[in-house]
Amino acid sequence: xxxxxxxxxxxxxxxxNTPSNQETEPTILGEWDIHDTYEGKPWTLLARFKPDxxxxxxxNGKLVISQKFAVSGDTIYFSGDPNCAPNSVGxxxxxxxxxxxxxxLIDDTCSVRIMNTDKVRFxxxxx
Numbered sequence: 693x694x695x696x697x698x699x700x701x702x703x704x705x706x707x708x709n710t711p712s713n714q715e716t717e718p719t720i721l722g723e724w725d726i727h728d729t730y731e732g733k734p735w736t737l738l739a740r741f742k743p744d745x746x747x748x749x750x751x752n753g754k755l756v757i758s759q760k761f762a763v764s765g766d767t768i769y770f771s772g773d774p775n776c777a778p779n780s781v782g783x784x785x786x787x788x789x790x791x792x793x794x795x796x797l798i799d800d801t802c803s804v805r806i807m808n809t810d811k812v813r814f815x816x817x818x819x
Contacts, residue, residue, distance in 0.1 A: 718788040724814035776802035789818040
């Protein structure tokens with residue numbers, strides 16, 4: 693019984709000494725947004741990256757595109773963009789800065805996706 697109680701106390705002590713602000717691997721999952729102006733009017737883009745591998749992009753609350761994505765390390769791959777050739781896949785580098793994310797072109801043959809994705813900087817939506 694003493695050994696069991698001692699073991700529980702040791703586990704509690706170890707848990708109390710574990711830093712609560714440990715760095716976790718950044719994830720793209722969740723909501724990211726951009727606030728800007730277009731023709732002098734406020735404009736917002738919300739990108740919702742879902743666990744099922746789809747991303748929905750909404751401009752001022754209206755769905756403008758839904759496509760597939762996959763992440764490997766610091767690279768994201770986009771596919772299924774209706775503005776691109778069938779089976780076209782674009783690869784982009786992900787760079788996280790705290791609650792910000794920048795996406796930079798690695799390789800893509802779809803000019804529309806490049807125009808809408810390269811050098812984009814998002815902020816994580818806080819709930």
